[in-house]
Amino acid sequence: MSRKIKLILLGAPGAGKGTQAEIISEKFGIPAISTGAIIREAIASGTDMGKSAKSYIESGALVPDSVVIGIIKDRLAESDCDAGFILDGFPRTVPQAEALDEMGVEITDVISIEVPDEKIVARMSGRRVCKKCGSTFHIEYNPSKNGDNCVCGEPLTIRSDDAPEVVLDRLRVYHDQTEPLKDFYSKKGILKTVIGQEKLEDTTALTLAALEK
Ligand code: ADP
Ligand code: ZN
Numbered sequence: 001m002s003r004k005i006k007l008i009l010l011g012a013p014g015a016g017k018g019t020q021a022e023i024i025s026e027k028f029g030i031p032a033i034s035t036g037a038i039i040r041e042a043i044a045s046g047t048d049m050g051k052s053a054k055s056y057i058e059s060g061a062l063v064p065d066s067v068v069i070g071i072i073k074d075r076l077a078e079s080d081c082d083a084g085f086i087l088d089g090f091p092r093t094v095p096q097a098e099a100l101d102e103m104g105v106e107i108t109d110v111i112s113i114e115v116p117d118e119k120i121v122a123r124m125s126g127r128r129v130c131k132k133c134g135s136t137f138h139i140e141y142n143p144s145k146n147g148d149n150c151v152c153g154e155p156l157t158i159r160s161d162d163a164p165e166v167v168l169d170r171l172r173v174y175h176d177q178t179e180p181l182k183d184f185y186s187k188k189g190i191l192k193t194v195i196g197q198e199k200l201e202d203t204t205a206l207t208l209a210a211l212e213k
Contacts, residue, residue, distance in 0.1 A: 005030060005084040005211065006106060010181055011113035013170045014124045014162075015196050018136055020113065020207050021088035022099055029040050030084040033075050035068050035092075044131070053199075060161055060169035062092055062177060069099045076105060082107075090106035092178045097185075099157070110185040111210050113203065117171055124167045128156035 005028055009017040018034060025032035037058060042050030049067065056063045072090050075081070091097040100107065113124070126139040130150035137144045137156060149155050161170065185191040192210040197203045 001179060004108065005086070006108045007050055007084075007086045007211070008107055008110045008185070009086060009088050009113065010020070010110060010157050010185075011196070012115060012120050012174045013167065014120045014127060014196050015113040015115040016200070016203055017088050017144060017199060020111075020204065021086045022037070024086055024207065024211070028084065032086045032088055033072070033081075033090070034088040035063075035071055035090040036088075038075070039063060039068075040135075055086055060166040060173065065095050065099070066133075067091055069096060070090070072096075072100070073103060078105070091181060094177075094180055094184060097181055105189060107185075109183075110191045111194055111207060112182055112191060113194050113196050116128060119196075120163065121164065121167055124162045125164065127159065127162050129159050131157055139180050141198070151211050159209060164196060 004031070005024075007024065007043060009021055011017045018032075018037075021032035021034065023029075034050055036057075039050070039053045043054050043057070049071075053063045053067060062068075068090060072087070076085065123138065123141070126141070128137045128139060128144070129135070130137075130152060132154040133150060133152045135144075135152070136142075137150075144156060146153070158172055160166075178183060192213065194203065194206045194210055197206065
């Protein structure tokens with residue numbers, strides 16, 4: 001495929017956007033940009049942005065639009081995005097999507113990965129992350145080759161916002177604020193839907209097929 005891909009991955013928290021983003025990133029040699037990862041790094045390194053975002057993330061709420069729009073504007077201005085990019089976790093609200101339009105960013109594809117809420121709650125309890133290199137795993141669906149440790153050797157941890165009570169809040173936020181983006185992009189004629197599968201490689205096959213359509 002030679003066309004330039006400017007892809008948005010939509011989906012509930014834990015639907016597998018991040019994993020698909022990494023796979024597509026490697027296959028096509030374009031950066032995967034996760035606003036969640038950028039914010040978590042800022043929290044870990046104690047920047048002003050991190051300090052102001054911390055309480056939102058921990059309660060499962062969205063970080064204010066102005067903050068994430070600023071993050072994306074800066075990131076998309078970097079030269080590696082000239083070849084195309086994948087947005088994982090942005091936009092999450094209609095104003096964020098409108099901001100992309102206002103920046104003149106021409107998205108080529110939007111893929112919504114659909115997973116029912118019941119499955120999301122079960123999946124999140126098995127999610128493990130590496131604080132050192134940022135890799136994510138699932139104890140059942142995508143285990144680390146090193147068991148309880150990351151492929152980089154660091155012990156894996158559970159993200160604080162993956163606690164079951166916070167997950168329910170994040171799902172509510174997803175349905176209220178992010179799901180309307182399906183309509184937004186469907187009207188533009190660029191929305192594709194992928195049903196999230198039990199097996200990671202099955203979801204990947206569907207995602208790649210959606211990009212070829
Ligand atoms: P997940 O996709 O599993 O929810 P993310 O890493 O994408 O995980 O997001 C984690 C948290 O980071 C969100 O719950 C929210 O607080 C914050 N966040 C990430 N991206 C955005 C965004 N585009 N707008 C507002 N908040 C965001
Ligand atoms: Zn690691």
